[in-house]
Structure formats: structure tokens, C-alpha cells
Amino acid sequence: MDLPVMPPLKPMLAKPSKTLPDGELSFEPKWDGFRCIVFRDGDEVVMGSRNTKSLNRYFPDLLEPFRASLPDRCVVDGEVIVAIDGVLDFDALGQRIHPAESRVTMLAERTPADFIAFDVLALGDASLMDAPFTERRVRLEAIADGFAPPVHLAPATRDRTLALQWFERFEGAGLDGLILKPVNDPYVPDKRTQLKLKHVRSADCVVAGYRIHKSGDGVGSLILGLFSPEGQLWHVGVAASFTAKKRVELLEEVADLVLEDRSAHPWSAWMDAEANADGSMPGAPNRWSGANGRDHSWIPLRPERVVEVSYSWATSGRFRGTTKMLRWRPDRDPESCSTEQLAEPEPVPISEVLGAR
CATH class of the missing domain: 3.30.470.30 (DNA ligase/mRNA capping enzyme)
Structure with missing residues (x-):
């Protein structure tokens, strides 16, 4: 070439x-x-x-x-x-x-x-x-x-x-x-x-786990969940991009929520390697970097705390793009955080976009 x-x-x-x-x-x-x-x-x-x-x-x-x-x-x-x-x-x-x-x-x-x-x-x-x-x-x-x-x-x-x-x-x-x-x-x-x-929107989510930052210091990302109308807690994405100071603060904030008995977590089955085959579970390796030795494990938490996050948009019940933590919501019960919060726009065929002039 x-x-x-x-x-x-x-x-x-x-x-x-x-x-x-x-x-x-x-x-x-x-x-x-x-x-x-x-x-x-x-x-x-x-x-x-x-x-x-x-x-x-x-x-x-x-x-x-x-x-x-x-x-x-x-x-x-x-x-x-x-x-x-x-x-x-x-x-x-x-x-x-x-x-x-x-x-x-x-x-x-x-x-x-x-x-x-x-x-x-x-x-x-x-x-x-x-x-x-x-x-x-x-x-x-x-x-x-x-x-x-x-x-x-x-x-x-x-x-x-x-x-x-x-x-x-x-x-x-x-x-x-x-x-x-x-x-x-x-x-x-x-x-x-x-x-x-x-587009910028916000939602109140259950904090169901976290990953340690790649530096080894503090929380790298909070793993988020929302309850379906049937009462199941679904993984909807993560909140990340914390400062070094905030990563340490978050680690202290969630320390009392760490589950020693992982089988008690709603997503306990997701910790098995077979469950991660399609890449959609919280502990799944990133397809871009799965061979570089990074640790993709996560620490389960009792799903008792609620955090408000900002997000751009959601499809199929999951956040897309960057999701950022705004604040803790001690006034919200986890069970009140439902997938119905996620606004999904009226479908438009991609042909309409490609034909726009």
C-alpha cells in the first residue's frame, strides 16, 4: 500500500x-x-x-x-x-x-x-x-x-x-x-x-456492584441495575470516569455493602464464565481488550443503594455512551428504580436518515 x-x-x-x-x-x-x-x-x-x-x-x-x-x-x-x-x-x-x-x-x-x-x-x-x-x-x-x-x-x-x-x-x-x-x-x-x-437525561439506578480501577486504587466503575416490571433486577450499564479522590471515596462508601456470599446476589449466575459468552454480563471481558490480561472481575454489592446518573440515551433497556454519576439518592428505595425511567424514542427507519438532505 x-x-x-x-x-x-x-x-x-x-x-x-x-x-x-x-x-x-x-x-x-x-x-x-x-x-x-x-x-x-x-x-x-x-x-x-x-x-x-x-x-x-x-x-x-x-x-x-x-x-x-x-x-x-x-x-x-x-x-x-x-x-x-x-x-x-x-x-x-x-x-x-x-x-x-x-x-x-x-x-x-x-x-x-x-x-x-x-x-x-x-x-x-x-x-x-x-x-x-x-x-x-x-x-x-x-x-x-x-x-x-x-x-x-x-x-x-x-x-x-x-x-x-x-x-x-x-x-x-x-x-x-x-x-x-x-x-x-x-x-x-x-x-x-x-x-x-x-441528548442528556438522568435516571435513578441501583448500585449492584463495582470494579476496581485499572490502577488498583479505588472504584473504577459502578455497576448499575434497574428493576423490570416483573421485579427482576437487570444490568443496564456502568457509571465511570471518576477522579482519583472520588475513586477512593466510593470504595469507602460501598465497603459495608460487599457481599461475602456471592450466591445471595441477584446476578450470582453471571459470575460463571459460561454466562459471559455473549459479552452482555457485568463480568464479561471486553472484545477489544480481552487478550491484554486486564482483570474484568467485579465485586457484588447488596443492591440497597441508589445513585442518580446522567446518560445520553438508552436502547433495549441499556445505557449507550457515557454514563456519569451525579449524586447518591438516599431518599429512593431500590425497588422504586424501574426500567420505565428509560425514555426510548419513537422508532425511525435508518433509510430516512440516509435520505435526509
């Missing part, structure tokens, strides 16, 4: 914004998928992830579509998604990251992926990294004339009113906000020079 922009390359990122700021901006739906920079040089294709690892073995179903849709020599930034019944499904996407080739092959047939292109970094012998986004977008739209499903062009607009309509409407398709791109900016790898506007 010999391109003007070569792998490995970390993608340009976005930092949170609470409003639509002033300035010349281009607005795009924010996709809930796996970030992917595609490098194509003839028949050779490399799919680079956000952390520069190759996605080729996990999404073999996209390699031929890239050869058919993309220019012979190019570098295109975008997102790999999986849609089930026309709506984004992050759980199904996550299942594609599996060590067994036979399972990857099977899932490539059952839950095929799509690719949403939203930037172009190189064409032919020319790097476009230093070009303003407006120019890169024009070049991307030109090559998009050759796109065919499962390769798509991300919709974009300079109209703020339309962007806010997208923000509200497209959540129902599994999208979690807007990306705001300064139109005159170059492409800056691994820097948060763009902005993202996301």
Missing part, C-alpha cells in the same frame, strides 16, 4: 457542546457505531479502528463493497454500523467483534454491516488533510456518486433549524445527537477540534 495518507491513523474527534455555538458549522447526525478509516490502494483495503487496530477480520462483508464503491486510491473516514429491521443496533454490532472466524462469518451473513462515509482524507496522490472541511465535503460528495449500499454518504446541512429537527427526529433511528464541524478546519488526527451535541 502506497497512499499519501497511510495507516495507522487516529481519527479526528469531537468534544461535547451544550448548545449550537455561533460560527460557520456543518451539521451531521451522530452515528452510534464503530469509527473506521478506510484506506484503499487498488485491491488492498485496510479498515482502521479508532485505536488503529484493523477491523478487516471482523467485517469481511465490507471489503468487496469498498472495492466496488470507493475510488481506486483513497482514504475515507466514516462509521461502521449494523441496522436490524431498519434501526441501528449497537448490541448486534458489538457481537461482530468475536475471536472465532466461523462466528464472524456467520454474523457477516446474518447481521451485515453498512459504512457511513463522512470525510475524505486523500484521493489519488493528493492528501486532503490540510484542506478545509468545505473542500473535503465537496470532494466526498463527488465520489459518493459511485457509492452503492452498503456504502453510504452521511447527510450534512448548514441549516441550523434543519439540524435541530434532525437532532430530535433521528434519535428514533438509534442516532445519539449531532456532530458540529467548523467548515474551515483542516483534518487533525486524534484532536477534539469538532463538537458534538448529545
Whole structure:
């Protein structure tokens, strides 16, 4: 492979914004998928992830579509998604990251992926990294004339009113906000020079366990649960990103709740290795880092404390994106914390998003 922009390359990122700021901006739906920079040089294709690892073995179903849709020599930034019944499904996407080739092959047939292109970094012998986004977008739209499903062009607009309509409407398709791109900016790898506007909500959750921080000091994440209408406590996600001081405080805060008899915990069966096979249980290893020796064990707690957390959105009864602890709620009984708190928008087909202009 010999391109003007070569792998490995970390993608340009976005930092949170609470409003639509002033300035010349281009607005795009924010996709809930796996970030992917595609490098194509003839028949050779490399799919680079956000952390520069190759996605080729996990999404073999996209390699031929890239050869058919993309220019012979190019570098295109975008997102790999999986849609089930026309709506984004992050759980199904996550299942594609599996060590067994036979399972990857099977899932490539059952839950095929799509690719949403939203930037172009190189064409032919020319790097476009230093070009303003407006120019890169024009070049991307030109090559998009050759796109065919499962390769798509991300919709974009300079109209703020339309962007806010997208923000509200497209959540129902599994999208979690807007990306705001300064139109005159170059492409800056691994820097948060763009902005993202996301939905922010809160919920009161039961603290059912915790993991020790990777440093070994204090709580790294609180494992959260909510009660179903049938009275079962379901795992809905974790709250993390604590300061060093807060990690130690939390460890002291929950010390009296630690269960010595793990069989008494509502999720005791989840502590068996077999229960973690699909990756959805609290102690399941991360598919991205399962081979790096990290400890994915967790400490069960008596589910007696309630914490309020902020979250962007939820699907299928689980939090998506970053979930942060706001405060303890000593005034709430754990049994009152139900899954009915989670607002899930009216479904919108992904075809409506892709057709937006």
C-alpha cells in the first residue's frame, strides 16, 4: 500500500457542546457505531479502528463493497454500523467483534454491516488533510456518486433549524445527537477540534456492584441495575470516569455493602464464565481488550443503594455512551428504580436518515 495518507491513523474527534455555538458549522447526525478509516490502494483495503487496530477480520462483508464503491486510491473516514429491521443496533454490532472466524462469518451473513462515509482524507496522490472541511465535503460528495449500499454518504446541512429537527427526529433511528464541524478546519488526527451535541437525561439506578480501577486504587466503575416490571433486577450499564479522590471515596462508601456470599446476589449466575459468552454480563471481558490480561472481575454489592446518573440515551433497556454519576439518592428505595425511567424514542427507519438532505 502506497497512499499519501497511510495507516495507522487516529481519527479526528469531537468534544461535547451544550448548545449550537455561533460560527460557520456543518451539521451531521451522530452515528452510534464503530469509527473506521478506510484506506484503499487498488485491491488492498485496510479498515482502521479508532485505536488503529484493523477491523478487516471482523467485517469481511465490507471489503468487496469498498472495492466496488470507493475510488481506486483513497482514504475515507466514516462509521461502521449494523441496522436490524431498519434501526441501528449497537448490541448486534458489538457481537461482530468475536475471536472465532466461523462466528464472524456467520454474523457477516446474518447481521451485515453498512459504512457511513463522512470525510475524505486523500484521493489519488493528493492528501486532503490540510484542506478545509468545505473542500473535503465537496470532494466526498463527488465520489459518493459511485457509492452503492452498503456504502453510504452521511447527510450534512448548514441549516441550523434543519439540524435541530434532525437532532430530535433521528434519535428514533438509534442516532445519539449531532456532530458540529467548523467548515474551515483542516483534518487533525486524534484532536477534539469538532463538537458534538448529545441528548442528556438522568435516571435513578441501583448500585449492584463495582470494579476496581485499572490502577488498583479505588472504584473504577459502578455497576448499575434497574428493576423490570416483573421485579427482576437487570444490568443496564456502568457509571465511570471518576477522579482519583472520588475513586477512593466510593470504595469507602460501598465497603459495608460487599457481599461475602456471592450466591445471595441477584446476578450470582453471571459470575460463571459460561454466562459471559455473549459479552452482555457485568463480568464479561471486553472484545477489544480481552487478550491484554486486564482483570474484568467485579465485586457484588447488596443492591440497597441508589445513585442518580446522567446518560445520553438508552436502547433495549441499556445505557449507550457515557454514563456519569451525579449524586447518591438516599431518599429512593431500590425497588422504586424501574426500567420505565428509560425514555426510548419513537422508532425511525435508518433509510430516512440516509435520505435526509
